Amino acid sequence: MTQQLWTAVDDYIADALVAPDAALEDALAASAAAGLPDIAVAPNQGKLLMILAKLAGARRILEIGTLGGYSTIWxxxxxxxxxxLVTLEVVPAHAAVARANIEAAGLGERVEVRLGPAxxxxxxxxxxxxxPFDLVFIDADKPNNVHYLDWALRFARIGTLIVADNVVREGKVLDAGHDDPRVKGVRATYDWFARQPRVCATAVQTVGAKGHDGFAVGLVTD
Ligand code: SAM
Structure with a gap:
C-alpha cells in the first residue's frame, strides 16, 4: 500500500505541476522500448533539477550517468x-538512445553525450x-561517488551546485556494516560532504514513484 500511495501522490503532483511534454514522454518510451532499466528520475524530480539549474544560473552543466537522457533533457x-551540457555514459546502447532522445528534444546543439567510463x-x-561547471549532477555507479565528488569540486567555481542522487536507498544508508558497495558509496558521499569546508551541503529523503530514496545537494561557497 505504501508504494502504491507514494506513486499515486507522485502522479497527482505530476498531473498538477508537470505539463504534458511529448519530448520527455517519448524519451521514456524510447528508453523502455530499447530495454533500458526504468531508473531515470521521476518527472517531478526532473523538473526540480531544471529549477535548481535555473536557480544556479547554469550555463555549463556536467552530468555523470546519462541512461536514456531523461534527466539530461530536463x-x-x-x-x-x-x-x-556534457553527460557521461559508459554503456554504448544507453548513449545511443540518449543521443536520439536529446536530438528529438531539439537539444542536440547544447548537449554532448560522452561515451566511456566516467x-x-x-x-x-x-x-x-x-x-568550470555551474551544476554537476552525479547519478551513476555509487561506489565511485567520492571520485566524482572530487572531480565536481575540482571543476567548480564559487556558486556551483553539486547534486547526488539515490543517497537514502530505502534507509539502507543507516547500516554502517552494509556489504552492498552502492550503500558504502553513498555513506562515503555523506562523509565527503561533511569534511568539505568549501561546500555547504544537506540531503533530503524522498518517497515517490521511485520508492524511498533521496538526494544530496552541496553549494560550493569558497
Ligand atoms: N540520470 C539518468 C536519469 O535520471 O535519466 C539516470 C542514470 S542511471 C541511474 C545511471 C547510469 O550511469 C546508467 O546508464 C549507467 O550505465 C551509467 N554508469 C554506470 N557506471 C558508469 C561509469 N563508470 N561511467 C559512466 N556511466 C556509468
Whole structure:
C-alpha cells in the first residue's frame, strides 16, 4: 500500500505541476522500448533539477550517468541558447538512445553525450579545459561517488551546485556494516560532504514513484 500511495501522490503532483511534454514522454518510451532499466528520475524530480539549474544560473552543466537522457533533457532545458551540457555514459546502447532522445528534444546543439567510463571522461574534460561547471549532477555507479565528488569540486567555481542522487536507498544508508558497495558509496558521499569546508551541503529523503530514496545537494561557497 505504501508504494502504491507514494506513486499515486507522485502522479497527482505530476498531473498538477508537470505539463504534458511529448519530448520527455517519448524519451521514456524510447528508453523502455530499447530495454533500458526504468531508473531515470521521476518527472517531478526532473523538473526540480531544471529549477535548481535555473536557480544556479547554469550555463555549463556536467552530468555523470546519462541512461536514456531523461534527466539530461530536463537539465539542458535550463540552459541559455549558448549553454552547454556534457553527460557521461559508459554503456554504448544507453548513449545511443540518449543521443536520439536529446536530438528529438531539439537539444542536440547544447548537449554532448560522452561515451566511456566516467573517470576517464572526467580526465579528458580536464585536459580539454571544459571546467568550470555551474551544476554537476552525479547519478551513476555509487561506489565511485567520492571520485566524482572530487572531480565536481575540482571543476567548480564559487556558486556551483553539486547534486547526488539515490543517497537514502530505502534507509539502507543507516547500516554502517552494509556489504552492498552502492550503500558504502553513498555513506562515503555523506562523509565527503561533511569534511568539505568549501561546500555547504544537506540531503533530503524522498518517497515517490521511485520508492524511498533521496538526494544530496552541496553549494560550493569558497
Ligand atoms: N540520470 C539518468 C536519469 O535520471 O535519466 C539516470 C542514470 S542511471 C541511474 C545511471 C547510469 O550511469 C546508467 O546508464 C549507467 O550505465 C551509467 N554508469 C554506470 N557506471 C558508469 C561509469 N563508470 N561511467 C559512466 N556511466 C556509468
Amino acid at each position: 537539465l539542458a532545458r535550463a540552459l541559455p541558447a549558448d549553454g552547454r 573517470l576517464e571522461s572526467l580526465r579528458a574534460l580536464e585536459r580539454e579545459g571544459e571546467a
